[in-house]
Amino acid sequence: MWRELAPVGRHPDSGGYRRYAWSAADLECRAWFRAQAEARGLTYETDRNGNQWAWLGDPLAGDAVVTGSHLDSVPDGGAFDGPLGVVSSFAALDELRSRGVAFTRPLAVTNFGDEEGARFGLACVGSRLAAGQLTVADAHRLKDADGIALPAAMESAGYDPDTIGPDPERLGRIGAFVELHVEQGRALDLTGDPVGIASAIWPHGRWRFDFRGEANHAGTTRLVDRRDPMLTYAETVLAARREAELTGALATFGKIAVEPNGVNAIPSLVRGWLDSRAADQATLDAVVTGVERAAREYAERAGIDLDVVRESFTPVVEFEHALRDELAKILEGSGDTGRPVPVLGTGAGHDAGILSASVPTAMLFVRNPTGISHSPAEHAAEDDCVAGVRALADVLEGLACS
Numbered sequence: 347m348w349r350e351l352a353p354v355g356r357h358p359d360s361g362g363y364r365r366y367a368w369s370a371a372d373l374e375c376r377a378w379f380r381a382q383a384e385a386r387g388l389t390y391e392t393d394r395n396g397n398q399w400a401w402l403g404d405p406l407a408g409d410a411v412v413t414g415s416h417l418d419s420v421p422d423g424g425a426f427d428g429p430l431g432v433v434s435s436f437a438a439l440d441e442l443r444s445r446g447v448a449f450t451r452p453l454a455v456t457n458f459g460d461e462e463g464a465r466f467g468l469a470c471v472g473s474r475l476a477a478g479q480l481t482v483a484d485a486h487r488l489k490d491a492d493g494i495a496l497p498a499a500m501e502s503a504g505y506d507p508d509t510i511g512p513d514p515e516r517l518g519r520i521g522a523f524v525e526l527h528v529e530q531g532r533a534l535d536l537t538g539d540p541v542g543i544a545s546a547i548w549p550h551g552r553w554r555f556d557f558r559g560e561a562n563h564a565g566t567t568r569l570v571d572r573r574d575p576m577l578t579y580a581e582t583v584l585a586a587r588r589e590a591e592l593t594g595a596l597a598t599f600g601k602i603a604v605e606p607n608g609v610n611a612i613p614s615l616v617r618g619w620l621d622s623r624a625a626d627q628a629t630l631d632a633v634v635t636g637v638e639r640a641a642r643e644y645a646e647r648a649g650i651d652l653d654v655v656r657e658s659f660t661p662v663v664e665f666e667h668a669l670r671d672e673l674a675k676i677l678e679g680s681g682d683t684g685r686p687v688p689v690l691g692t693g694a695g696h697d698a699g700i701l702s703a704s705v706p707t708a709m710l711f712v713r714n715p716t717g718i719s720h721s722p723a724e725h726a727a728e729d730d731c732v733a734g735v736r737a738l739a740d741v742l743e744g745l746a747c748s
Contacts, residue, residue: 347433351378351417352425362422362722366490367460367471368396368499375417375429379457382436388455393516394509395475396459396500402439403452409521410452411746412705413438413738416461416472416697423462424724426528430712432457434526434735441739442747451521451746458697465490465499467552468658473697477704478512485510517704522669522745525698526710526738528726532717533690540733542688543673544665544709547699549630550623551659555582555641558651561606561614575616576604578641578650585640586620586633595624595633596693619657623693627662663699666706673708676744677737694719710737 355363355371365371376398383390383400391399399405415431435455442449459472466488474480486507488496497507534542557575583599590597598621605615620637624630638654645652670689677687690711698707712726712734726734 347382347436351375351429351433354378355419357422360422360722363419363425364421365417365419365423366465367418368496368503368505369465372418372459373503376457379417379432383455386436386439392505393476394511394513395472396505396510397472397476398457398459400436400455401452402454403449405452405454406519407452408519410454410519411742412454412456412520412523413525413742414454414456414458415525415527416458418460418462418464420462420464420720422722423464423720424718424722426714426724426726427530427719428461428527430528430726430731430734431526434712434731434738437735438739438742441735442743445739445743447743447747449746453742453746461697463658466496469695470697470700471496473700475510476513476517477700478514479700479703482511514704517701520701520705523698523701523705523707524673524710524738524741524745525696525707526712526734527696528719528724529690529711529714530692530694530717530719532714534688534711534713535715535717537688539685539688540713540730541677541737542690542711542713543670543677544692544698544711545670545689546665546691547660547663547695548623548625548691548693549627549660549662550621550693550695551630551634552657553620553622553634553638554655554657555579555618555620555638556653556655557582557616557618557641557645558653559614559616559649560612562612564610564612567612572612573649574612575650576613578644578648578652579616579618581644582618582637582641585644586622586637589633589636589640590622593624593629593633593636595622595629597622597633597637625691660695660699663702665698665702665708669706669708672744673710673741676741680737680740710734710741 355365389401413435416428463469500507559573559575586597601619603617
């Protein structure tokens with residue numbers, strides 16, 4: 347499975363993946379998912395929001411155990427973020443069948459659409475729509491860098507955008523959702539464990555900073571006469587690093603748009619996106635407030651106009667303790683080390699976090715030896731991936747076969 351999926355959407359120059367929602371690469375990934383489902387005799391369906399489902403047992407029976415992740419990527423992303431969870435879900439089902447277990451609850455593997463938000467700027471679109479956390483009106487307003495709206499992109503890919511919206515009936519039939527994901531950090535590498543359990547997802551959000559100055563000639567305009575928003579933006583980037591260090595949070599300016607974007611032109615507009623995350627809400631508020639305060643001070647001093655818009659926000663997500671504890675009990679009972687399975691928090695958002703408001707959810711992490719993620723250098727060793735499959739199979743057996 348891994349060899350079949352690996353070439354899809356891989357850029358020949360960067361070596362990274364560009365599997366953007368509703369693009370040709372995304373459609374190829376979706377075709378791969380359907381082929382995997384049909385090869386296993388599973389009931390395949392696509393829901394009203396374009397999320398894919400592969401069912402073992404009656405989809406309408408209720409109290410189903412669901413596993414899976416996503417197949418899309420960030421720009422030039424790695425091979426493991428998302429796909430490892432989907433591939434491992436199918437592999438775990440194969441493992442359970444080889445064990446000859448008897449299923450007492452329906453089981454499904456899913457691929458949630460547009461988890462990374464690389465094309466339309468909002469993460470977890472598929473799961474947000476299903477959970478009612480993204481309105482139909484707001485979804486219709488989403489546009490990519492070329493001005494293509496989400497409904498138009500879905501329609502061009504062969505999906506009906508008129509059906510999108512909350513899906514409480516479907517979510518009401520799910521008794522538990524377990525997502526396996528490569529760890530996006532080095533906690534497991536430091537403890538020496540191949541697999542861990544998630545405790546919570548840090549609160550996090552994205553803020554857009556629009557710095558507006560005055561376009562002018564780079565070769566004729568005196569430095570003292572310039573209203574250059576790039577300088578104010580640069581000072582704000584440094585301020586974000588300082589605020590993160592002071593508060594113990596994370597703050598990153600990783601995306602920028604410049605107008606007119608000429609080598610010999612002073613910009614009229616610099617638009618930067620801040621991504622910030624912290625272990626608790628108060629700390630997140632403190633770092634973002636500090637960054638905005640510094641940006642406004644720099645802007646006022648330089649004669650730059652500044653607008654700050656919060657584009658997305660996700661509060662802290664505590665995974666259901668009962669399900670989390672059940673996973674720990676299952677894995678500790680099936681392991682041969684006698685050690686408790688590590689329980690760790692994460693600063694990355696996931697579909698499991700979105701669904702947690704509607705469905706009991708849990709997550710498993712597979713060791714990432716370097717901690718690198720959202721990069722072509724993202725990696726997990728084969729032995730650890732196999733350990734992740736076995737752990738997921740043990741969990742699914744404990745939940746769906748008892």
